[in-house]
Amino acid sequence: MPDRLERLVNLTATLLDTRRPITLDEITSRIEPGYPDDKIARRRQFERDKETLRELGIPISVETADGFGSEQAYRIHARDYYLPDLGLSDAELAALHVAITAVRLEGDDARDALRKLGGVTGEGAEAAVTELPVTPALTQLFEAVSAHRPVEFRYRGERRSLHPYGVVLRWGHWYVVGHDLVRDAPRAFRVDRIEGDPELGPPASFTPPPGTDPRDFVRDDPLAYGEDQPLDARVLVDAPRAPWVVEQLGAESVVDRRADGSVVVTMPVVNRAAFRTWVLTLLDHAEVLAPPELRADMVEWLDTLAAAQSHA
């Protein structure tokens, strides 16, 4: 194995240093420690080495050798390999170290990244603050976002086609957001609900409109997300739950504070089902006051449920 590591370092060095693509014969006749003499074994060993380098993200370019027509030749282009100098100060490196210790992710990718940027420095965080779910699909989508590559994937049984503008973590879930080419409209998709692997199109296929903020694509609140005729609801909330609701909706939503500590809040409703569910989470401590149609909705919902007594 020490031989193999040595050869892999030498292979990388040679492919980086060469100014023209070199063939398998040239590689195997020059590089030490040598490849097997047998032609088939040699090819197999080279393929294994190439695979190991690719797994580390080393970009080996396969080209046509000069003057040899169809014979394959290999090189590593400097522009694909070299990490540009980010000019990180030691304080900035230490801050990234704190981040990857405070925020836990599966795998070693964050640490590997930090080593490339100049290694681990500073103390790191004492304890984890959160952990993030990072999946292979998310990595592919992030690559599509960075390289402006269109993506296609299956979502809830449908084929979707997207110009991805960003990835957003909200409410503990990752979303990929962008312009949906089928719907011709902005859309957000939950990454963990994408079925199978996303398929990436060619780089530099689109330009995100200037000033787009991926966060704007993910709606905050199911209550604000719907197609129903907009209505302004007024809800009476009893004293014990009043502070909780006021914090959720903001003080500007309060239209009446009553002597017993209860409050009347107003809120826009564009999704009647989400509104009903929200009021029901307050159980006995809330009452829909207005408008009459939302009050009637709630009464009807409760009447139907109350009538569904079992006949055991």
Place this chain on the structure above:
Amino acid sequence: MSPRPLVGPRLQRVLALVPYVLTHPHVTVSELAARFEVSERELERELELLPMCGLPPYTADRLIDVAVVDGEVTIRLAEYFERPLRLTPAEGLALLAAGRALLAVPGSDPDGPLAHALDKLEGALGARGRLAVDVGGGGDHLERLTAAAADHERVEIDYYSFARDEMTTRRVDPWRVFHAFGAWYLAAWCHAVDDERLFRVDRVRAVRPTGERFDPPLHDGELPELVYSARPEDPRVTVVLGPAAAWVVESVPHEAAEQLPDGGWRVVLAVSEPAWLERLLLALGDDAVVEAPPDLRDLAAGAAARLRSRYGAG
């Protein structure tokens, strides 16, 4: 004996280490080992390997020159390794996501070294402003509780228990504040029950000082387990869900789930607090029917009738 490290990770380390030494001549062995998180012994092994590497025909002027003098390392004749390998998409994503998440924690410095580092990183990845992490939703008391945990300060909190739908006041020793599944949690010793408890920070209504301190427990820095575990004494409730309520299987912890021919599900839930089940059933309406136990079959109807009484004749 520890297993032999794989060739991939060692190669990765060499390709990161060489550029660092090339740009930081005379770095000490101990600093290098710390930066690249290897023992000095392992580091020496890599440094012994390098002088055998280089370019064909592997003559002295083509081999990497490594000098370790008085514990200081210098490398020459390896210009082709002068820059490290680009970050893979997975590496870029992991580092950026971790950084963005920490920067989004209330109380972080939006103009400090982390913010500057992320800005540079995003520039290099071609991802400026393309990745956002939202860890909001901590409510008014997140920073106060985080500070109390850091200072080992015992506090009294007013807490709304959502599952039981009731308001309580208790003295707690705040151990850890952390974010998981889109919400902030406080892990604490609760003096009311004399046991460890998790609290949702956004349901804390008030925090009052007690003037007392506590000795923090030893912990390993890992996040507390948040996986829901049912207590043996919790009643098991079998609910039949219609196809429209299939999301419950994804979002609600359950003990068993069986898909039905119509696309619906039969699930078994461990229910520690009836108020929690009431909410679920009230929201699902026709799409959920309790099958067992018999005495809970009318839970939703009873709750609906109770809530309905507020609305008078309609």
